[in-house]
């Protein structure tokens with residue numbers, strides 16, 4: 001990556017952070033969120049995929065990753081990815097709908113669609129067992145063991161009944177006092193929600209009860225240097241190749257981070273910056 005581009009992408013992150021900092025809480029604004037902490041991601045290993053995918057949903061289940069892809073430079077699919085990077089399609093849907101977030105709750109796998117206003121439900125082999133209509137666009141999806149938790153491109157997290165999609169509650173996502181829209185791929189981790197912020201190199205951590213972002217991380221500092229020049233040029237060239245994909249293995253606290261059409265899945269852990 002050229003020095004100029006590297007600074008541009010870091011500048012983009014800091015602009016986003018500064019815009020939010022302008023509305024950090026004061027005593028007179030007790031309803032605003034506390035200032036967020038900074039997290040750092042430490043890469044422990046990298047998985048090289050044998051088949052690329054337009055990653056829209058990523059989750060650990062057992063010893064594999066489950067992935068939902070969208071139909072850009074490829075097709076909407078459900079995949080599994082093993083720890084050696086071998087991608088196995090479970091179901092292929094072409095461009096019949098635009099695959100988005102994915103999560104597994106009980107023995108069911110849920111997949112959002114972008115603007116088709118349907119949520120599809122599968123067994124873990126990828127066989128569709130039911131579908132549910134929704135009035136919302138579909139972006140990111142995770143679950144807390146009871147609720148489906150999704151975003152629609154706006155600044156709210158929605159908590160929904162997994163059987164009916166009835167919205168049980170929602171939370172306004174904020175950094176300080178500023179609403180934060182565009183939360184994309186999501187991951188429930190120890191009572192908090194990690195999220196990609198679409199088109200940025202930021203991952204934020206959200207308190208589900210309040211919607212407050214309590215920590216942020218700039219992944220460009222850690223991940224970009226581990227990519228080839230061509231890979232970095234491509235991810236900076238279009239919103240179609242941005243950071244998007246967070247999965248968590250609670251057995252050992254390991255995160256798996258990737259992006260749309262990325263060759264690499266980065267494996268590691270977050271720690272506080274100080």
Ligand SMILES: [Ca+2]
Nearest residue numbers: 058186187246
């Ligand atoms: Ca996820």
